[in-house]
Amino acid sequence: MEALRIHQGLVCPLNRTNIDTDQIIPKQFLKRIERSGFGQFLFYNWRFDDEGNPSPDFPLNAPKYKGASILVAGENFGCGSSREHAPWAIQDFGFKVIIAPSYADIFKNNCVKNGILAIQATEEQVQTIIKKADTEGYSLTVNLEEQMVSDSEGFQFTFDITPYPKEMLLNGWDEIGVTLTYEDKIKQYELAR
Amino acid sequence: MQTPKNIVQKVWEQHVVHQENGKPDLLYIDLHLVHEVTSPQAFEGLRMNGRKVRRPDLTFATMDHNVPTRQRQVINDPISKNQIDTLAQNCDEFGITLADIHHPDNGIVHVIGPELGLTQPGKTIVCGDSHTSTHGAFGALAFGIGTSEVEHVLATQTLWQAPPKTLNVKVNGRLGTGVTAKDLILAVIGKFGVKFGTGYVIEYTGEAIREMSMEERMTVCNMSIEGGARAGLISPDQTTIDYLRGRRYVPQGEAFEQAAESWLALATDEGASYDDVVEIDAAEVEPQVTWGTNPGMCIPVTANVPSPEQAEKASEQDEIKRALEYMGLEAGQPISSVKIDHVFIGSCTNSRLSDLRKAAAVIQGKQVNPSVKAIVVPGSFSVKLAAEEEGLDQVFKEAGFEWRDSGCSMCLGMNDDIIPSGERCASTSNRNFEGRQGKGARTHLVSPEMAAAAAIAGHFVDVREFTAQEVI
Ligand code: SF4
Numbered sequence A: 001m002e003a004l005r006i007h008q009g010l011v012c013p014l015n016r017t018n019i020d021t022d023q024i025i026p027k028q029f030l031k032r033i034e035r036s037g038f039g040q041f042l043f044y045n046w047r048f049d050d051e052g053n054p055s056p057d058f059p060l061n062a063p064k065y066k067g068a069s070i071l072v073a074g075e076n077f078g079c080g081s082s083r084e085h086a087p088w089a090i091q092d093f094g095f096k097v098i099i100a101p102s103y104a105d106i107f108k109n110n111c112v113k114n115g116i117l118a119i120q121a122t123e124e125q126v127q128t129i130i131k132k133a134d135t136e137g138y139s140l141t142v143n144l145e146e147q148m149v150s151d152s153e154g155f156q157f158t159f160d161i162t163p164y165p166k167e168m169l170l171n172g173w174d175e176i177g178v179t180l181t182y183e184d185k186i187k188q189y190e191l192a193r
Numbered sequence B: 001m002q003t004p005k006n007i008v009q010k011v012w013e014q015h016v017v018h019q020e021n022g023k024p025d026l027l028y029i030d031l032h033l034v035h036e037v038t039s040p041q042a043f044e045g046l047r048m049n050g051r052k053v054r055r056p057d058l059t060f061a062t063m064d065h066n067v068p069t070r071q072r073q074v075i076n077d078p079i080s081k082n083q084i085d086t087l088a089q090n091c092d093e094f095g096i097t098l099a100d101i102h103h104p105d106n107g108i109v110h111v112i113g114p115e116l117g118l119t120q121p122g123k124t125i126v127c128g129d130s131h132t133s134t135h136g137a138f139g140a141l142a143f144g145i146g147t148s149e150v151e152h153v154l155a156t157q158t159l160w161q162a163p164p165k166t167l168n169v170k171v172n173g174r175l176g177t178g179v180t181a182k183d184l185i186l187a188v189i190g191k192f193g194v195k196f197g198t199g200y201v202i203e204y205t206g207e208a209i210r211e212m213s214m215e216e217r218m219t220v221c222n223m224s225i226e227g228g229a230r231a232g233l234i235s236p237d238q239t240t241i242d243y244l245r246g247r248r249y250v251p252q253g254e255a256f257e258q259a260a261e262s263w264l265a266l267a268t269d270e271g272a273s274y275d276d277v278v279e280i281d282a283a284e285v286e287p288q289v290t291w292g293t294n295p296g297m298c299i300p301v302t303a304n305v306p307s308p309e310q311a312e313k314a315s316e317q318d319e320i321k322r323a324l325e326y327m328g329l330e331a332g333q334p335i336s337s338v339k340i341d342h343v344f345i346g347s348c349t350n351s352r353l354s355d356l357r358k359a360a361a362v363i364q365g366k367q368v369n370p371s372v373k374a375i376v377v378p379g380s381f382s383v384k385l386a387a388e389e390e391g392l393d394q395v396f397k398e399a400g401f402e403w404r405d406s407g408c409s410m411c412l413g414m415n416d417d418i419i420p421s422g423e424r425c426a427s428t429s430n431r432n433f434e435g436r437q438g439k440g441a442r443t444h445l446v447s448p449e450m451a452a453a454a455a456i457a458g459h460f461v462d463v464r465e466f467t468a469q470e471v472i
Helices: A085-093 A105-113 A123-132 A163-171 A175-180 A183-192 B007-015 B040-048 B078-094 B109-116 B130-138 B147-156 B181-192 B207-211 B214-227 B238-244 B254-264 B314-327 B353-363 B381-389 B392-399 B448-457
Strands: A006-014 A070-073 A097-100 A117-120 A139-143 A148-150 A156-158 B016-018 B025-028 B031-034 B059-062 B097-099 B124-127 B141-144 B158-161 B165-172 B200-205 B231-233 B276-281 B288-290 B298-300 B342-345 B373-376 B424-427 B442-445
Touching (some): A006 A123, B031 B147, B040 B078, B141 B231, B181 B276, B181 B288, B181 B298, B214 B231
Parallel strands (some): B031 B059, B059 B097, B342 B424
Antiparallel strands (some): A006 A139, B016 B025, B288 B442
């Protein structure tokens, strides 16, 4: 997993609440057995019309958000199914950071495992960013070490993150490798039962 | 005297392998259920790193999401077939027991776990599927995980987990006649919202819960995730023990009685506390129908579709507007006036024998409305067989339902059971998200009884009145 310390990138707003994983990646694309290549299907039913043409009103299709790496959305982002294909698609499309007022538990977990930083901001901060992102070229700098989000106009805020996921992201750890160093403990536990 | 504990705390403590400051707990996993959609990349990860499955004996696999429910032998979609074949190869390579598509134990993962007795009180159970909360009905701590965590459990039989906050959903009083477990859980989500359980493990308590059969309890726990909770459970009692006795994977004879004793001891202690409590009055719950695009958007069958102005926040008004548009509904229209094109009785929420019995009782001697296509998809092979032994298949077929093989089917339409765009389905499943049953498909979640009644009437009807009279 790639480490993430400081990231600067273009912001793409998606001003909807309760965006579920069925929207992030519809089920017809869950059949691949690889981890890669899901980006092309991200938000498929919203990004494309029935004939498969890009829907012009959808933010991800707007030329001004091309190349965005920070996704900003409404509360309860990633609710629904546990499919890790959702963060895989988000990442493969080019996003490294998500900012929303709240997330579904499983989705948030899945993000950490893939090196995506899901920042919990206030409703107000999110709405401010969404407004600002109307301007072409609006970008944010995210400093994970300092838990700080800022733009070039002086807008900034700090965010909370628990120590463990923070360490994981900062170091890009292979969690299984870490856990396997506890093998003795696991064995002991099994023997004691 | 010891401080009273709730069941979540008890089960948690029994499974902590390692604890240290600044880290989540390392939690031991007793049962890992695996299916074809969320596992291939996990097995691939093991291979790439030269790792093994640590405890194949605590791992059990089935195929359910992709499987055809008609003509089992032919999987038309080559990508579906690849996913199914890949699971078979992986189970073979890593030594995992698999109930493949022709195996008598095959079925939806959350139906077969309990059926086989793999699911037991006090176990920690995980699966790469968010409805793993179903197994909580037995007093197991069961939750859905992503594919990276699937790989982690395969390799280490553990997970790093922060102790969850606990939430008591207290159901006071009794449910009325014709009101089901499905209506209760929909009403709970409708009342408290789709994220009231985020960050919590729920324990359902109260008289109405105690009176429920195990299958009804599974329906309730199944939909915990639709309220945001990764896990929802119910303290074991005699109903739990009676259900489990004699099942294949539970201890037998004297050993079972001993196990039963330790299971009952897991129940929440008198006076134990939770981080939070919410309450609902069972007697007030009416049969529910969802009108929108998440399970919290539900109303009693006697009510009218809400209008955006009813919400306070602008974001909520937007959400209602979008949902009405997607669902093709008018604000203020009675939900009972909504005509349907499809009925789906199935899914891990409502595809067990008692669900099928109740639906069959509603349609007995009646005919599916000519404008409706109705299917029944039993949750497992064994449910299907048991239903056929009772002649339920005949009741359904004579009424005009299609009687299918088991699988997830139209719950998410990964096989060919899909609702065409713009068409409307009364479904006993758990998610009414946009496109869940097919792009543009409109899903209304209901109980099996309500789905059966709607199939006959061609629109939603109050099943409490329906059973009493003939409806045209
Ligand atoms: S029946 Fe539906 S909800 Fe249940 S496991 Fe299958 S796809 Fe998921």
